[in-house]
Amino acid sequence: MAIMIGVLYAAGIYMILRRSMVKLIIGLTFLGNGANLLIFLLGRITKGKPPIIPSDASLLSDVYADPVPQALILTAIVISFGLQAFAIILVKKAYEVVKTDDMDQMNNTDRDDHEG
Amino acid sequence: MLIAVLSGFILAFIMAFTGRWFKGKLSLLLSSVPVLLFLYFLQYSSTVAQGETLLFSYTWVPSMDIDFVFYLDGLSLLFSLLITGIGSLVFIYTAAYMKNHEYLDRFFAYLGMFMASMLGVVLSDNVVTLFIFWELTSISSFFLIGFKNESAESRKSALQALVITGLGGLFLLGAAALLGQITQSYSIQEMLQSGISIESSPLYGIVLLLIFVAAFTKSAQFPFHFWLPGAMTAPTPVSTYLHSATMVKAGIYLLARMSPLLGGQPAWSLTLMIFGGITMLYAAFHAIYRTDLKAILAYSTVSALGILVFLIGMGTEKSLLAASLFILVHALYKASLFLVAGTIDHEAGTRNLDQLGGLRKVLMPLAIAGLLAAISNAGIPPTIGFVGKDLIYEATLGTDSTLWLFTLVALITNILLLAAGFLAGIKPFTGPMPDALKDTHAAPVLMWLPPLLLAVLGLALGLYPAMIEGFTRAVHSSLLGSTSTAHLALWHGFNLVLLLSLVTLALGVTLYMVIRPSAERLAKVERFEKFSPKFILNGLGAAGTFFARAITSLLQNGYLRYYVFTIISFLTLLMAYKIISGVNLYIDYSRLSILSAKEIIIFSIMLASILFAIFTNSRLAAVASMGIMGYSICLLFVFFSAPDLAMTQFAIDTLTVILFVLVLYHLPKYLVLSETGIRLRDAALSITFGLFMTITIIEVLNEPVDKITSAYYAENAYKLAKGKNIVNVILVDFRGIDTMIEITVLAISAVGVFGLLKSKVNENPLKE
Numbered sequence: 001m002a003i004m005i006g007v008l009y010a011a012g013i014y015m016i017l018r019r020s021m022v023k024l025i026i027g028l029t030f031l032g033n034g035a036n037l038l039i040f041l042l043g044r045i046t047k048g049k050p051p052i053i054p055s056d057a058s059l060l061s062d063v064y065a066d067p068v069p070q071a072l073i074l075t076a077i078v079i080s081f082g083l084q085a086f087a088i089i090l091v092k093k094a095y096e097v098v099k100t101d102d103m104d105q106m107n108n109t110d111r112d113d114h115e116g
Numbered sequence: 117m118l119i120a121v122l123s124g125f126i127l128a129f130i131m132a133f134t135g136r137w138f139k140g141k142l143s144l145l146l147s148s149v150p151v152l153l154f155l156y157f158l159q160y161s162s163t164v165a166q167g168e169t170l171l172f173s174y175t176w177v178p179s180m181d182i183d184f185v186f187y188l189d190g191l192s193l194l195f196s197l198l199i200t201g202i203g204s205l206v207f208i209y210t211a212a213y214m215k216n217h218e219y220l221d222r223f224f225a226y227l228g229m230f231m232a233s234m235l236g237v238v239l240s241d242n243v244v245t246l247f248i249f250w251e252l253t254s255i256s257s258f259f260l261i262g263f264k265n266e267s268a269e270s271r272k273s274a275l276q277a278l279v280i281t282g283l284g285g286l287f288l289l290g291a292a293a294l295l296g297q298i299t300q301s302y303s304i305q306e307m308l309q310s311g312i313s314i315e316s317s318p319l320y321g322i323v324l325l326l327i328f329v330a331a332f333t334k335s336a337q338f339p340f341h342f343w344l345p346g347a348m349t350a351p352t353p354v355s356t357y358l359h360s361a362t363m364v365k366a367g368i369y370l371l372a373r374m375s376p377l378l379g380g381q382p383a384w385s386l387t388l389m390i391f392g393g394i395t396m397l398y399a400a401f402h403a404i405y406r407t408d409l410k411a412i413l414a415y416s417t418v419s420a421l422g423i424l425v426f427l428i429g430m431g432t433e434k435s436l437l438a439a440s441l442f443i444l445v446h447a448l449y450k451a452s453l454f455l456v457a458g459t460i461d462h463e464a465g466t467r468n469l470d471q472l473g474g475l476r477k478v479l480m481p482l483a484i485a486g487l488l489a490a491i492s493n494a495g496i497p498p499t500i501g502f503v504g505k506d507l508i509y510e511a512t513l514g515t516d517s518t519l520w521l522f523t524l525v526a527l528i529t530n531i532l533l534l535a536a537g538f539l540a541g542i543k544p545f546t547g548p549m550p551d552a553l554k555d556t557h558a559a560p561v562l563m564w565l566p567p568l569l570l571a572v573l574g575l576a577l578g579l580y581p582a583m584i585e586g587f588t589r590a591v592h593s594s595l596l597g598s599t600s601t602a603h604l605a606l607w608h609g610f611n612l613v614l615l616l617s618l619v620t621l622a623l624g625v626t627l628y629m630v631i632r633p634s635a636e637r638l639a640k641v642e643r644f645e646k647f648s649p650k651f652i653l654n655g656l657g658a659a660g661t662f663f664a665r666a667i668t669s670l671l672q673n674g675y676l677r678y679y680v681f682t683i684i685s686f687l688t689l690l691m692a693y694k695i696i697s698g699v700n701l702y703i704d705y706s707r708l709s710i711l712s713a714k715e716i717i718i719f720s721i722m723l724a725s726i727l728f729a730i731f732t733n734s735r736l737a738a739v740a741s742m743g744i745m746g747y748s749i750c751l752l753f754v755f756f757s758a759p760d761l762a763m764t765q766f767a768i769d770t771l772t773v774i775l776f777v778l779v780l781y782h783l784p785k786y787l788v789l790s791e792t793g794i795r796l797r798d799a800a801l802s803i804t805f806g807l808f809m810t811i812t813i814i815e816v817l818n819e820p821v822d823k824i825t826s827a828y829y830a831e832n833a834y835k836l837a838k839g840k841n842i843v844n845v846i847l848v849d850f851r852g853i854d855t856m857i858e859i860t861v862l863a864i865s866a867v868g869v870f871g872l873l874k875s876k877v878n879e880n881p882l883k884e
Contacts, residue, residue, distance in 0.1 A: 003810050004719060004722060004723075005809060005810065005813060006806035006807055006808075006809045006810030006813070007722075007723065007726060007806055008726070008806075009802075009805060009806045010802040010803050010805060010806025010807075010809075011726045011729070011730060011802070011806075013680070013684055013801070013802040013805055013806075014730065014798055014799055014802035015729075015730065016676075016677065016680050017677045017680060017681060017798040017801075018677070018798075019677070022735055022738070022739075022780070023738075024676070025776075026729060026738055026739070026742050029742055029746075029772070030726070030729075030742075030745075033745065033746065033749055034809075036749070037749065037752075038809075038813065040753075040756070040758070040761075041813065041817070042813075042816060042817070042821075043821070044817075044821055049757045050757040050758065050759050051757070051830065051841075051842040051843060052759075052840055052841045052842065053833065053834055053840040053841075053842070054840075064757075064830065064842075065756065065757035065758060066823065066826045067826055067829055067830065067842040067843045067846055068825055068826050068829065068846065070758050070760060070761055070843045071843050071846040071847050071851065073758075073761055074760060074761055074764050074843065074847060075847070075854070075855070075858055077761070077764050077765055077768050078764065078768065078858060078862065079858060079861060079862070080768075081768045081771065081772060081862075082861055082862045082864075082865035082866075083865070084772050084775075085771075085772070085775060085865060085866075085869055086865045086868050086869055086872075088772075088776055088779050089779070089868075089869045089872045089873060090872060091779065092779040092872075093872045093873075093875075
């Protein structure tokens with residue numbers, strides 16, 4: 001699992017370092033997933049014991065998975081979706097304006113530079 | 117007292133809203149503020165003259181030992197009276213001088229702010245509040261100097277003054293902190309009474325240096341003197357108020373205040389005497405070469421400030437007495453001369469000595485004011501200037517060691533200053549009147565009364581020095597740190613001091629007769645400008661700007677990936693250092709659960725999809741593999757007891773992929789944009805970082821985990837919130853507000869997306 005997170009981080013950063021905007025967003029997604037898994041792992045993982053109180057009890061008696069990281073991740077997933085949705089639309093709009101996916105060519109706010 | 121000090125700020129604040137009512141005739145009404153303050157401070161003068169001191173304290177930040185403590189003794193009262201007294205005259209004068217100016221209200225607001233800050237400086241007993249007010253004077257003077265903000269030169273001078281005095285302020289803060297550290301107190305009086313000898317502290321030298329830079333920058337001492345002549349681009353009332361009587365004296369005040377605390381050491385006196393001596397000679401020479409009235413006055417002010425620094429540095433009883441009186445004397449005649457110059461400028465339309473002459477015919481009262489001020493400046497009896505000059509000579513003669521040198525320096529300076537004073541105060545009124553000035557009008561009463569008042573006061577005090585004897589004693593006591601028994605008199609009999617005065621007078625008048633300031637002579641002096649401190653400091657400033665620009669363009673290059681690269685590289689280096697410097701890396705195999713077959717499959721799928729996403733040339737494939745990766749994580753959540761997460765991840769991933777695909781449809785083809793070398797470099801960095809992350813995680817996992825929070829939620833989920841799914845209960849009950857904010861974020865994002873989609877892209881309107 002730890003190795004998997006390392007791979008996700010590596011992939012995310014590699015993608016961010018590329019020049020394409022689409023790759024940038026994919027990279028962000030990878031990083032986000034890596035971070036989620038990291039939090040998940042740090043709460044120690046438990047198999048097959050969801051933190052749900054059985055219907056006939058009012059307390060959890062058995063060993064259970066840590067609910068706090070799960071709550072955190074749930075929030076993180078939702079927020080990262082907000083970010084991604086916005087980024088994707090932004091990319092689309094930016095492409096419509098400057099007609100390129102290459103970030104090196106949108107380095108200038110002057111309109112005249114895009115005509116080339 | 118607090119209200120008295122802050123009233124200027126209150127005035128400025130009120131002006132911000134009601135300023136437009138005060139632009140016309142009502143502006144004179146504003147003068148009542150400084151006049152009332154002047155009367156308020158005047159009522160304390162008899163008490164203080166009897167040697168008493170008053171303390172007013174108001175709690176401000178008790179936890180940090182910073183309070184408004186206002187300490188009223190001879191020194192601070194003298195300054196308060198100067199600030200409010202000359203302030204009153206300046207306010208009145210301004211009402212006439214800048215009549216119907218568009219931004220008159222603003223100008224008064226700045227003046228009020230400045231007056232309040234200045235009062236704060238001289239009254240604060242706490243060094244931290246002293247610093248705050250000190251900075252406020254710099255800031256408000258910036259606005260005042262740069263008041264003619266449409267002129268580039270004016271803006272430049274204002275900036276110069278701000279940089280120099282602001283720099284000094286920083287040094288003052290340093291000094292305040294160190295003093296507080298040495299004496300365990302921020303109160304100047306407590307420092308004095310505590311008896312802790314600061315000289316023996318190892319920090320003494322640093323404190324001294326910091327105080328010196330602060331005082332020298334504020335009081336325009338060599339080599340920081342150049343901002344003051346530059347600041348003459350300000351309207352004349354400002355020059356009068358800030359640059360003759362008050363702000364430039366703040367540095368003098370600081371030195372005087374610190375003198376009983378830090379003085380008496382060779383390091384103190386030598387530095388002050390050397391810098392004061394250089395300044396007074398250097399500036400006095402400059403003064404007589406100028407043709408602009410205000411420039412003459414500015415340089416002679418710098419020179420006078422040099423004399424004060426010199427006297428404080430000397431530190432003998434006589435010299436401190438001379439300093440106590442000279443502060444008052446100088447303020448009286450210099451403010452008067454400045455106001456005279458301002459009126460001449462206003463009525464005749466020029467301040468250039470080449471073109472001025474014979475103005476006595478139309479501006480008679482002003483000519484009297486100029487004459488009186490000039491003779492007070494010259495030290496001709498029976499003015500107070502004579503008493504002051506006498507004391508300076510007595511002080512220099514009183515030192516044993518290299519007495520002739522000091523006296524000589526003082527003599528030369530005084531001769532030059534006398535000539536400069538005559539140039540400014542008498543020359544414009546004498547001789548034939550040039551044709552160009554024939555249509556000069558008589559000045560309104562408000563423009564000649566204030567300078568005349570000051571000049572007459574100088575004369576009156578000279579005739580009856582006993583009037584201010586008690587008061588001067590009180591000032592002297594504050595400087596000495598012990599009780600003074602000084603005696604002031606106009607006439608001391610025939611002695612060496614009188615002889616020196618006569619020599620000064622004779623040579624000074626001769627010099628005045630001989631020199632004819634003109635543009636050619638000014639040009640000669642200005643050739644040396646290249647070697648002046650002003651030029652060097654400006655050069656340093658330019659170099660600093662260049663350096664900053666180079667650094668900025670290196671770091672802020674506008675390429676996201678370089679930022680990311682830099683940050684990650686640095687982080688990797690840090691981690692590498694930590695890992696190499698010893699890491700406790702072991703894997704507790706007993707705690708590792710055996711990977712089941714399905715988990716291995718999931719991991720392989722993830723790995724494959726990640727690699728595919730990286731290396732594929734098709735955008736669609738990359739997005740699809742990203743989706744597969746997301747689903748794999750979703751499955752992981754299922755295996756490891758997180759059903760809620762699995763559901764969320766599933767929904768979100770689906771949405772993201774759909775969205776992506778919809779948008780991608782419009783985008784161009786993937787291109788391999790980077791060169792192989794760069795790709796390899798990035799790959800190396802990414803892999804190293806990922807590896808380090810893995811190592812860190814493994815290490816962290818070896819640490820014990822604290823489950824208190826989780827246990828609390830698990831126990832109370834049903835009891836308090838009547839919910840059985842603990843994750844849900846946390847989100848909607850325990851941390852309900854967080855979730856609400858999260859939803860808000862999503863809403864904002866949705867609005868953003870909607871806005872982006874709806875907005876029409878304006879197809880290069882410049883092209884058409």
